[in-house]
Amino acid sequence: MNRERAANSLLAVLPRKGYQLLLPRLERVTLKFGDVLYHPREAIQHVYFPIDSMVSLLSLVEGHLALEVGLVGHEGMLGVPLALGVMDSPVRALVQGSGTALRMTSAHFLNEVRHNRPLQRAVSRYAYDLMVQVTQTAACNRFHQVEARLARWLLMTRDRVRSNQFRLTQEMLGSMLGVLRVAVTKAAGTLQKRKLISYSRGEISILDSRALETAACLCYQIVKVVPAVTRA
Numbered sequence: 001m002n003r004e005r006a007a008n009s010l011l012a013v014l015p016r017k018g019y020q021l022l023l024p025r026l027e028r029v030t031l032k033f034g035d036v037l038y039h040p041r042e043a044i045q046h047v048y049f050p051i052d053s054m055v056s057l058l059s060l061v062e063g064h065l066a067l068e069v070g071l072v073g074h075e076g077m078l079g080v081p082l083a084l085g086v087m088d089s090p091v092r093a094l095v096q097g098s099g100t101a102l103r104m105t106s107a108h109f110l111n112e113v114r115h116n117r118p119l120q121r122a123v124s125r126y127a128y129d130l131m132v133q134v135t136q137t138a139a140c141n142r143f144h145q146v147e148a149r150l151a152r153w154l155l156m157t158r159d160r161v162r163s164n165q166f167r168l169t170q171e172m173l174g175s176m177l178g179v180l181r182v183a184v185t186k187a188a189g190t191l192q193k194r195k196l197i198s199y200s201r202g203e204i205s206i207l208d209s210r211a212l213e214t215a216a217c218l219c220y221q222i223v224k225v226v227p228a229v230t231r232a
Contacts, residue, residue: 007051008102009075010122018118025108033098037078038089047079047109053099054160056176058092068176069134073160075225076126082106083113083123097161133223140219141178147187149177151216154206159225164206191215
């Protein structure tokens, strides 16, 4: 379990004693692509600390595509509203990258966050980071071009799965960016022609990370994952 602790950045910043208090309540689970962890306005039953999985936070608006407002990977957790005294989820939490996570029941988490001061601080810091990501993503989706937004999203995905190779379909990307498939096809084609990425049958490889960061809007620099050691 210590390996899992090191693999999740939020847990990694906890002192050993603070983590040991959580250990009996944590269980390792597998998250599969397409799993829905939370539904809007439904009670949160568990909190999740992703290890090598990735989860999208989606806002649902009647008559429109679901729009991604947040992305959670090894840097954080699912279930932040509980720490703020809110028992239900405002968004749909959809697994976009299969992998593992550490899970804890909501009841146990509420008890721990009340008495475990290091956990309180870590969760509060992450809640702020997530708020920044959500607000910046909303502004990005409103004002920036699809190509720059796609580059930003690919970099965010890379940071959270810790790999330059991952699977993302055009339908998924369209939903995440709030645009039609044809717009994703055009933007991905442009990035591929510039040899920044390779994209075939949903398999994406980032070929030139530095150039892709240049192609992305400045929003990426605001929402990029900060190494845990610098956040402690």
